[in-house]
Amino acid sequence: MDRTAKQVIVMRKDLNMRKGKMVAQGAHASLRVILQAGTADEAREHYSIAMTPPMAAWMTGRFMKICVSVDSEAALDAVVERARAAGVPVALITDAGHTEFHGVPTKTCCAVGPAWAEDVDAITGELPLL
Numbered sequence: 272m273d274r275t276a277k278q279v280i281v282m283r284k285d286l287n288m289r290k291g292k293m294v295a296q297g298a299h300a301s302l303r304v305i306l307q308a309g310t311a312d313e314a315r316e317h318y319s320i321a322m323t324p325p326m327a328a329w330m331t332g333r334f335m336k337i338c339v340s341v342d343s344e345a346a347l348d349a350v351v352e353r354a355r356a357a358g359v360p361v362a363l364i365t366d367a368g369h370t371e372f373h374g375v376p377t378k379t380c381c382a383v384g385p386a387w388a389e390d391v392d393a394i395t396g397e398l399p400l401l
Contacts, residue, residue: 275333278391280382281382282379285342300382308322309321323360325386325390338400341398344378354383363380365378
């Protein structure tokens with residue numbers, strides 16, 4: 272049986288972000304997880320990514336993403352800590368606050384995975400769909 276890899280984007284609903292802002296923040300999180308796994312060469316001409324087996328399956332397969340929500344910064348922080356404790360790739364996004372948060376840096380979302388679906392579900396499976 273083939274294993275399924277996926278990524279879950281966890282968005283803060285309490286911020287009442289505009290839809291476009293939410294999409295942009297989620298895209299930042301999704302990409303940051305991948306970029307955290309890599310490094311640029313000295314000339315910054317090439318970027319190499321050390322892929323785990325689930326990351327490789329995700330990037331060359333169906334590219335499954337699910338969007339869920341939390342209702343507070345504390346709940347978002349808890350998801351990030353659970354992912355880190357489990358060794359699952361995670362990227363937390365803090366917006367600079369220039370367009371929507373009155374100049375205050377604000378944690379908006381995170382991406383959990385790509386990782387094996389069962390590992391991601393153990394962290395985010397109870398969260399409601401966005």
